[in-house]
Amino acid sequence: MLEVRGLVKHFGGVRAVDGIDFAIRPGEVFGLIGPNGSGKSTTVNLVCGLYAPTQGQILFQGQDIARVATHKRLSLGLARTFQNIRLFTNLTVWENLWMAENAPAHRAEAGFLKRWVGGRGNARERISQALEFSGLAHRADDLAGSLAFGEQRRLELARALAARPRLLLLDEPAAGMNAEEIAQLDERIRMLQQQGYTILLIEHHMELVMAVTDRICVLNFGRKIAEGTPAQVQADPAVRDAYLGT
Ligand code: ADP
Ligand code: MG
Numbered sequence: 001m002l003e004v005r006g007l008v009k010h011f012g013g014v015r016a017v018d019g020i021d022f023a024i025r026p027g028e029v030f031g032l033i034g035p036n037g038s039g040k041s042t043t044v045n046l047v048c049g050l051y052a053p054t055q056g057q058i059l060f061q062g063q064d065i066a067r068v069a070t071h072k073r074l075s076l077g078l079a080r081t082f083q084n085i086r087l088f089t090n091l092t093v094w095e096n097l098w099m100a101e102n103a104p105a106h107r108a109e110a111g112f113l114k115r116w117v118g119g120r121g122n123a124r125e126r127i128s129q130a131l132e133f134s135g136l137a138h139r140a141d142d143l144a145g146s147l148a149f150g151e152q153r154r155l156e157l158a159r160a161l162a163a164r165p166r167l168l169l170l171d172e173p174a175a176g177m178n179a180e181e182i183a184q185l186d187e188r189i190r191m192l193q194q195q196g197y198t199i200l201l202i203e204h205h206m207e208l209v210m211a212v213t214d215r216i217c218v219l220n221f222g223r224k225i226a227e228g229t230p231a232q233v234q235a236d237p238a239v240r241d242a243y244l245g246t
Helices: 040-048 070-076 093-102 111-117 123-133 149-162 179-194 206-212 230-235 237-244
Strands: 002-011 014-024 029-033 055-060 078-081 167-171 198-202 215-220 223-228
Touching: 002 040, 014 029, 014 040, 014 215, 014 223, 029 040, 029 206, 040 055, 040 070, 040 078, 040 167, 040 198, 070 078, 078 149, 093 123, 093 149, 123 149, 149 167, 149 179, 179 198, 179 206, 206 230, 215 230, 215 237, 223 230, 223 237
Parallel strands: 029 198, 029 215, 078 167, 167 198
Antiparallel strands: 002 014, 002 055, 215 223
């Protein structure tokens, strides 16, 4: 689904991403973890096209998208949530989704989406389902800025879903959530996987990452230091040194 090869991003002298490789299989929940500043968000920003790589390839379903414009990547089926929530706070919940839903309007319907929405429904139907899925149906007409923090995180997820992605990139979706919200997020990630989504999950909450991912790539100082199943990664001394031990 997604493969990065020799991916490099330097910001002046800072080697934020310093030559990483990984491949995400269709239908997989793939974790990307590492200490603060290890290059996780930069990697997602490169995949989404917020930044151009200094070097390297980004293959999405076999096509090198490293130089493809961000909105085109969205229409190819890449959607993401942000580590720091980015919503239109003075628009309603519904309006936030309406804008996302209309972004990839030119894209042909994805097969898995038909499964999710049960056919080529109209935009309203898709938004309703994204709201329903995120537990926000009762908040549709409220301003996004009036939502509680956990609800805003759910709206971010709903917005990414309304864009009908094939690959969903979640940058620390559990940040700031309480235990109950994290349990619900765990549930939602599993449901999305069952519905056929492929997910790249960046997360600091180790319990969540270890529970929902199939494989994990561990970064430290912009480099990959380990990759494997949650059990393999947890048992890796280099990972313990760099991350779990801290
Ligand atoms: P993580 O998400 O793993 O915490 P980031 O990818 O945000 O790490 O950051 C990796 C490194 O790149 C950090 O040293 C950070 O300060 C730096 N960095 C990230 N974005 C920028 C930017 N836009 N300009 C300059 N430095 C950046
Ligand atoms: Mg980050």
